Amino acid sequence: VTDAAATLRPNPPLLPAELDTPCLVVDLDVVEANARRLAGELDARGVRLRPHTKTHKSIRLAQLQLEAGASGITVGNLGEAEVMAAGGIDDLFVAYPVWAAGPKAARLRALNDTVRRFAVGVDSIPGAERLAAAVAGSSRPLRVLVEVDPGNGRTGVAPGRAADIALAARSLGLGIAGVFAHGGHAYAGRDAAGAAADEVATLGAAAAALRRAGLEAPIVSAGSTPTAVLAARGEVNEIRAGTYLLGDRQLLALGAVPPDGLALWVAATVVSTAVPGQVVVDAGAKSLTKDRPEYLDGHGFLPAYPDAILDRLSDYHGVVRIPPEAAAPGIGEVVAILPNHACPVVDLFDSFVAVRAGKIVGVWPVDARGRSG
């Protein structure tokens, strides 16, 4: 993986005047094009898109995705599900092995009772037992998808084990809605085609294992942005991608979004030029995070100053190293920074500035900000 951000040099976005930095700027024209592009590519393959809203945590952006052709929404935890349900979204999948103990049991039950179409992930029999106990006596069964691991090595069982869990879940009164996998190893520099092939093969094997056990797997769901189109084949009939909507420096470097697919920017002001060889902007670790894959240099990219390196972050300071002879922004200048990873960055802000062609068209809340469980 090479740092495509440095070589492709996307044009800096048009930033509105009078921004109160640091702030998030989201270009809605780019967002809409991204939403339509992936929905169209998957529709052409006969595969449904269920976007992951952990990227943007915004009810309005989730609605925009549904209007652009998505069929349902993915969330990462019960908190995001509650926010999206309150926003009127009625088809939600929690792509997470929810452990329904303590306060989460009642929260899960309430979601299952009120959301028209609701499902959660499971990757263990004890987890299934907790889910069943949480919804005991409910008017409708809780639907579950069994998670399998395509080689990402995070959560999910081997395909053969998926049938054991599904059988146990069915005997506990849960509804078996299918199987899912996350090819997250595509982000670690593993080639996306290989990770997608892993997803397709693992999910196919899991669906076959369920059939051999006398069960159906109506939903066969893969998902990550790098593998989104590549995994839309075989038995896979649903894709859960998230970051495709906003783009970020990591996806650009992986070739998973084009330069004109970058919708999210952090606007920052140069506040100090006191130390030679660098400038300091007012976006630090509490605006950009320290998320940095090994293949990226620095904590973000300044397209207007492509040789500058965002070397070091403290809470409210971003130290931008300026190599000799390179152009540098002056004190007071507002610069656009392409963040390394969109998802945790958005989660730091209560709202974002929505723009079209450099003009502010609204300030939209990050509705599910801070909902991590």
Add this chain to the structure above:
Amino acid sequence: VTDAAATLRPNPPLLPAELDTPCLVVDLDVVEANARRLAGELDARGVRLRPHTKTHKSIRLAQLQLEAGASGITVGNLGEAEVMAAGGIDDLFVAYPVWAAGPKAARLRALNDTVRRFAVGVDSIPGAERLAAAVAGSSRPLRVLVEVDPGNGRTGVAPGRAADIALAARSLGLGIAGVFAHGGHAYAGRDAAGAAADEVATLGAAAAALRRAGLEAPIVSAGSTPTAVLAARGEVNEIRAGTYLLGDRQLLALGAVPPDGLALWVAATVVSTAVPGQVVVDAGAKSLTKDRPEYLDGHGFLPAYPDAILDRLSDYHGVVRIPPEAAAPGIGEVVAILPNHACPVVDLFDSFVAVRAGKIVGVWPVDARGRSG
């Protein structure tokens, strides 16, 4: 620097039952002891303590610090100042080179008009010009402290240059309240005694430069937790420390807090044991951040399982590697995690669970969460 967390093995805190994980747990008994300890040590040296509230962003914890002997509060930006002022705290220093353009000019003016004792940092003449323009016509002059760089290499000028900026600021109608420095290089593994000596020497030289220019420097302010006591000498008459109140794994490793000074924990639940050799907890990068100094292994420390390594974080998953033969938490178990760096972790949560001796005594808001500018 060695990873003291692994060798000192602090006892896991008593966690209350029925936590809705992931969540922040703050032990108020430890907080109070930490607040009193540093205030007492500085009082014995005749030096004032002005704690930095960027660590906790809590009005109640700031009030607790004032009750324990602090004289005024430090904040990192205008947003934190607004929150603390709304909470009734009337002596605030913004330890940041505020660039008072656009919406920030009016915000700065309002703070200067309403906060009884208010000051901001400055490290450039253009910055001073903006500050003066923002408060033009105000009923009282804006007080500024000139920032000098003690070798941290972030913001702040050389001591000789401080006098030029102070003279320019005075001619612009600003009030010269003193000089300040941040010995942040103590966090990078530089020995704290050396960083403190740098702060004392640089601030002394800056105060002398101001005197030679016919100006006074009533406040001579140093600050970081590792250098807090060490820099309380020479002309230094104020210390701005923040993280001392809560502690974290980084400070423990640096020897800057003792094991019984750790007040902040992230509580997480084991949600998956599907992949051999590891367990997965529900605290990921959106609960722990990816802040990790080079001298720490992993993204947090589990005192109950000291051989476990929190290897890899995605948004809502923390992958905990369990070496062969090592003890591991079981599925559904709630574990306490000592975060690497308190400040950005607290900023991810809207509230924290306040405990004493393992019993919940309240849920307190992180009032200034997300206020980064």
